[in-house]
Amino acid sequence: MMDAAGHVAPDKVARAVDEIAAFLGERISRSAAVCEQHGKDLTWNPGDPPDAVAFVQSTEEVSRIVRICAAHGVPVIPYGTGTSLEGHFSAPHGGISVDLSQMNRVLEVHEQDLDCRVEAGVTRKQLNEYLRDTGLFFPIDPGADASLGGMAATRASGTNAVRYGTMRENVLNLTAVMVDGEIVHTARRARKSSAGYDLTRLLVGSEGTLGIITEVSLRLYGIPESISGGVCPFPDIESACNAVIMTIQMGIPVARIELLDEVQVRACNAYSDLGLKETPTLFLEFHGTEAGTHEQSETFGEIAQEFGGGPFDWTTKPEDRTKLWQARHDAFWAGKSLMPAKEVFSTDVCVPISRLAECVVETKRDLAESGLFGPIVGHVGDGNFHVLLFCDPSDAEEKGRAKAFSERLAMRAIAMDGTCTGEHGVGVGKKPFLEAEHGPGLQVMRAIKAALDPGNIMNPGKIVAV
Amino acid sequence: MMDAAGHVAPDKVARAVDEIAAFLGERISRSAAVCEQHGKDLTWNPGDPPDAVAFVQSTEEVSRIVRICAAHGVPVIPYGTGTSLEGHFSAPHGGISVDLSQMNRVLEVHEQDLDCRVEAGVTRKQLNEYLRDTGLFFPIDPGADASLGGMAATRASGTNAVRYGTMRENVLNLTAVMVDGEIVHTARRARKSSAGYDLTRLLVGSEGTLGIITEVSLRLYGIPESISGGVCPFPDIESACNAVIMTIQMGIPVARIELLDEVQVRACNAYSDLGLKETPTLFLEFHGTEAGTHEQSETFGEIAQEFGGGPFDWTTKPEDRTKLWQARHDAFWAGKSLMPAKEVFSTDVCVPISRLAECVVETKRDLAESGLFGPIVGHVGDGNFHVLLFCDPSDAEEKGRAKAFSERLAMRAIAMDGTCTGEHGVGVGKKPFLEAEHGPGLQVMRAIKAALDPGNIMNPGKIVAV
Structure with missing residues (x-):
């Protein structure tokens, strides 16, 4: 199925693209520039371009694409706004990028219930702009104007998670396309439910590896007086x-x-x-x-x-x-302005708050000893902080030092009963730490992945991939 | 493996019990009285007794029991305080009840981090008693003095979920024994994480069908001034x-x-x-x-x-x-005192709050038309309410009317984009409504169940069972 480098066979891709083009027309592209842009994130993570990019406009189109890709064994990789920091939309095995940015309609706002339903490509700023006259807002704010589908897929949070929670607490329901093309609604609109397995929370943070999120229902809040x-x-x-x-x-x-x-x-x-x-x-x-x-x-x-x-x-x-x-x-950008020629690499550990001072102090000592420049900002109410590492991309030695530092940082947080990623997700970058963080839990995750995506075509190479 | 009535073969049970008795000694019982008490809940749900009850004292004992039961194809059914209202610990296929009530130690309290770790048999009142001198408390309050493991397993909530959330929001980490006997810690102690699939939330509400919860880490809160x-x-x-x-x-x-x-x-x-x-x-x-x-x-x-x-x-x-x-x-009990000779049957729908008045009013009309007595109490901040139906257990006609009423109520809530169970769980009683509530999502749940419990020995007959 794959060649020696693990890339899906070109004839399979060609057949899948043809079948998709039959209903997407011009909205599927094999242009090198488009593919490059859909494979590489903002960080120094190496990115692999997909073989084609499909610009979808409905859940039904996503369902048809996934069915076709499953039939041909071609990977499908969801793409939102491209603001991932962990190589989530890189296509190491090739395949078809499903760009959801044209799915950008706010579908429902229920003012009395303080909730809404949006297509996955709606960004958080767009939603808040839309809500302006209602007196309501959606608080989760990861900094970037990310798509709400992408934020759900990576379990994003940001500066006000300490009060309002993360995407885990604020997604009420998802529409997702599973590998067999089936369209699943993970929950209903009630605020709480004990009716079976929590598919919403299973898909939140699954980074496109179990299904493609096409709609998101979210909690809203009254704008404070x-x-x-x-x-x-x-x-x-x-x-x-x-x-x-x-x-x-x-x-x-x-x-x-x-x-x-x-x-x-x-x-x-x-x-x-x-x-x-x-x-x-x-x-x-x-x-x-x-x-x-x-x-x-x-x-x-x-x-x-x-x-x-x-x-x-x-x-x-x-x-x-x-x-x-x-x-x-x-x-x-402030950090970057001090180091304009350098590339940035963001770390994302989170520890119990009682260990935060110790973790930050040790990290600053390590930073000094490593001769690296890295301002620190932290969502400290949650115990989450980022070192923004600046490196010369052409200096292999410096990059090596930065990589070793970030590995020590992740392992330090895990040793303090914390996590290697508080809000950015695993993607490609944090895969090496999951064994240390989850132990036998990683095998449970792999069993779930194998059950829900037996052909390994849903964003392969991410999270639980070996 | 099973006889015509679906009961596991007696020789398999006998061998499993012998192997377990080798290390539990007197702490495994086949007494009919003990088995009866471990199979029947407080409601009119019919209960099936297990073949034996194992009183465990450690996660390792649970692991050994599950390994033995898996080897012999014998069901294992977790039991906490027996306060379930949906037949969760009934043993329709027989097997071994794992009674966790002796696992009742508070293991850790981290005052600075506002969290604690307890064994699954600790009850919520016991925990709050233990916390008395710390100025902290655990808010989730389902009424009954349930075990915290059972509350996690059923995704319980209660009167103050509107402010503090449900067990979904307040469980930070679980220790669980999976079907292969592996002991999994579903997360670390950081307040948030994006490191892979949310095994914590998958197990919360899984009612023992995917693994047996043996320890629970919980959020705590400062007692309000x-x-x-x-x-x-x-x-x-x-x-x-x-x-x-x-x-x-x-x-x-x-x-x-x-x-x-x-x-x-x-x-x-x-x-x-x-x-x-x-x-x-x-x-x-x-x-x-x-x-x-x-x-x-x-x-x-x-x-x-x-x-x-x-x-x-x-x-x-x-x-x-x-x-x-x-x-x-x-x-x-107030309701019961008005109808002392009758049995009670609790319903548990939850709807978007904008539909609450409509749902309650329609339900009261239906109640009157059905000639049934049923006071209503509701956690209305969440849209969740209970009709306490009182029936004469020996009056088949009245029971039939009550059952039909409760079915209409569940379907009414689902039609209003709500759920058949806000906080009690599915167990045996709410299984018939999951297809209507989840549609194709039910197949996803079944795929997860099959992947994590291929021999169907973990609390079989519940939630997703056909």
């Missing part, structure tokens, strides 16, 4: 982390609590003209009633002081908050 | 439901919002001496700071008034709140 936010400097990482732990433990419903280390603060000062003290700093946001957000902000200020931090400079003015969070979202 | 609560009468079901919808939509973080219809209020008045007006009534609770719970209570009072309800009579006095919630938990 009042939002307050601000920044709080700390003398060191430990005191910042301890203030976070106390905040969570006291049950203060913080909406965002982000750590920037002194390197990242310096980068943001330079890039976004923030004028902050260059020391470990928390960015915070509180959502609630006016009285509630004021109370929460004041209480946090007292906690910060108790741990030697502060002053906590907070405001409810939208323009000041917007500048702050824009700077936080630009952390990647 | 202030709790306020009270009751609010409404002129009719619709206005009560509309007040609930508005409360949720405004983002008021209500901790409990329970509907009792006028029949249930009458029963509670009689049983618990509440002196309430006999009209549809909401029981509410708010958790937060003192200022927060006062603000929330006042705001809810205004909402109630807007929909013709009220006055909302609330208090922060613990003794008054305790009486109220004890009465709510005693709703079952």
Whole structure:
């Protein structure tokens, strides 16, 4: 079926493409440029182009494509906005990329039920724009304007998961095409159910390896009456982390609590003209009633002081908050502006919050010893942080050092009862760590993959692939 | 392997029991009384006794038992506290009941991380008793003092799921024994992860059909600084439901919002001496700071008034709140005291909240037309409600009417995009509705079951069984 390099046989691809072109017409492309763009992500992960890209417009089209590909043993790889950081849409065995970006309709909004149903290609910003007049919003915010299907497939989260949860908690139901072309709705619209296996949660985070997500039903939230936010400097990482732990433990419903280390603060000062003290700093946001957000902000200020931090400079003015969070979202570009010629490699560990300070401190020591440049930003309310590693792509030695560092980081997090990936997913990049992280659980995952995709055509080479 | 009635062959059972007795000694019993008690739940579901009951004390013992049973093709059925309402631990094919009640140790409490790890036989009250001095608590409260392993296995929830979620959201990690005896830890202790398939959520709600849960790691919460609560009468079901919808939509973080219809209020008045007006009534609770719970209570009072309800009579006095919630938990017994000679049958539908009033009103009409007695209580913040049907067990005609009613109710909820079971699970009782609820998803569930339990020995006859 595959040649020596593991690539699907060209004649099988050709036949599948012909059969698909019969109903997609111009919407399937074999252009080298289109294929290249659909195989390589934003990071230094090596990417393999698919043999063709199908631009689909309905679940039924996806179903027909999957049936055809299954019949010919040709891989199918879903593609959203291409903002993956772990090579999720690379096609190491070739095959057909299913580009869902034209499936971008908001199908239903149920204001009374605080939920909606969208096609997989709708992006989070598009959804929030659509919801603007309803008083509702969808909170999950991974930074990039990712597609909601892609966010579901990678179990994405971001800055306000500490308050609103991740895609795991906020996807109510999925429409997915399984390998036999069957269209499955994983749940109904009730807020909770005990009716059988949780297919929704099984597909959330499955990265296209069990089925292709074509529609997503999501929880929505009322836009808070009042939002307050601000920044709080700390003398060191430990005191910042301890203030976070106390905040969570006291049950203060913080909406965002982000750590920037002194390197990242310096980068943001330079890039976004923030004028902050260059020391470990928390960015915070509180959502609630006016009285509630004021109370929460004041209480946090007292906690910060108790741990030697502060002053906590907070405001409810939208323009000041917007500048702050824009700077936080630009952390990647701020780092990059300090190292314009370098490529970036993002790490994504998550540990129990009690181990966070220890994990960050050890990681910073390792970074210094490795001679690497890497600002740190963290969704610290969840124990999740990223080191943005900058490397010269043409310098094999430096790349090797960065790779070894990121491997040590993943194993350090796992040793602290954490995970190698808090929100980016496994893709190709984190496959080597799953054995250490899951032990015999990995065999259970492989049994599920084999049962639901016996021909191994659903995004092969990812997550549980050997 | 099985006889004509589908019962496993006695010689296989005998050999398995002998091999298990070799290391469990007196802790495996074939006494008829013990077997009877381990096969029949509290409801009118017919129960089948297992052939033997093994009282286990460790995950390793469970692993050895499962290996032995797998080798002989003998069913294994997990048993916690026996508070199931859907025949989960009935043994229609015979086999060995694995009683986990002696696995009742709290293994770890991580106060900084707000989590703990317990053996599956620990009950929720036992855990909260253990946590008393830490300032933390575990909120999920299905009424009965169920085991935490059983609650995970059935995806239980209860009165405060509207604020804290269900077992789906609150189980962080499970230890489970799979059919090959392998001991799997489904996740690590990080609050979030994107590292592969969500085995935790796959096992939560799988009712022992994929593996036996032996340990549960749970989220904990700080005991709120202030709790306020009270009751609010409404002129009719619709206005009560509309007040609930508005409360949720405004983002008021209500901790409990329970509907009792006028029949249930009458029963509670009689049983618990509440002196309430006999009209549809909401029981509410708010958790937060003192200022927060006062603000929330006042705001809810205004909402109630807007929909013709009220006055909302609330208090922060613990003794008054305790009486109220004890009465709510005693709703079952209150109903039973009105109909002492009858058996009870609990229904458990859950619908989108926008359909709740319609579903309850139609159900009450059906109840009247069917000539059945059934008070209604509902976790209405989630759209979940129960009709407690009372029947004379010796009156086949009345039982038939009740069964037909409960079937119509399940199908009514499914037609409203809801579920036949919000929190009790499928077990034996709700199996007939899964095809209507899940369509082709049921085949996906069956493929997973076949992959993880090819010999069909893990609690056979439940959920996806034909």
